[in-house]
Amino acid sequence: MACSRFAVAIHLLTLATLAGADGTGRSGGAPTSARMAESVGTNPVVVRRLLGLLREAGLVTSRAGPGGGWRTTGPPEGTTLLDVYRAVTCDSVLPLADADAAGACPIGREVHRALDAVVAEAQAAMERGLAAVSLADILADVRAGCPGCEVGPVASTTRLAGEAP
């Protein structure tokens, strides 16, 4: 299952929002996959793969070349956690093995059919919980928890290796 992808995706969207729409309007605000990877603690390729899923979902855009990077497409109020969850999660939360339905035993088919409705409702309940929270809510929590974050997106790694002092 998509284990850590969900949390990392929220992290990346938070970084893109804080740096890209920070109110200063400077063009260098779009963070690169390398910076994001350093912040998250993983590889730039992993970040690009994950952001690629978010781009397919229409949540971010990318631009190549110097000064390029990743930006969110809309205001953080417009994207819910369910949008992010669906973008980065491939399979269902409670995947019912289709192999069970193919068994010769009629009980298997009936159990599968009865379970389908229950699981669908349980999953819908979970998705309603995710849909009730937007990226803006998460951002508000982050800003409340570390007020200095919006100034320097990655406080502990503001000075990167290749940057001139």
Added chain:
Amino acid sequence: MACSRFAVAIHLLTLATLAGADGTGRSGGAPTSARMAESVGTNPVVVRRLLGLLREAGLVTSRAGPGGGWRTTGPPEGTTLLDVYRAVTCDSVLPLADADAAGACPIGREVHRALDAVVAEAQAAMERGLAAVSLADILADVRAGCPGCEVGPVASTTRLAGEAP
């Protein structure tokens, strides 16, 4: 993630309930792991492993030796799908990677903290959906879908090799 285990566990509990508490009171009603495996379409060892988890949760009991097998411990009204889900599922539905919290970036910590509450609530909503359905409800659906199932638990394999006619 525990993919097909949940559906298979419900299937096994259905078999044990139909055969063990069929109202006839005959002692030979407890199905063996071999019979269940044939019905589910898998290996007896896999069935025993899964039933072992259900036994740890107190949902079934086992007895060795000839005439042994598996029985449910209580009436099907007493066990909910959430009980089964928790018995066979090891990890959380939306596991938040702890590695994300260990990152140096303060945003990661705050994102993780903010997400914790949301995910807990979403998962609780899903679990309420599972807790609302009992094994008896599933049994009712199965009985409605295949009325002959309760007479012979495994209709297509009622006559096994070792059984006297």
Added chain:
DNA sequence: CATTCCCGTAACTACGATGGTTACGATTCG
């Protein structure tokens, strides 16, 4: 135009979870 930066993606490895299979000891009934 050349350089430099950055995205996009393929290919490979590593690792853990899961399921399937075999095997063997322990237990229970006749």
Added chain:
DNA sequence: CGAATCGTAACCATCGTAGTTACGGGAATG
């Protein structure tokens, strides 16, 4: 005792995910 059945260890195959390296292509800038 012998047969049936559980309990469990051991091993292998498969799959999803993460990490890593590598390379091609587009974009800004001198």
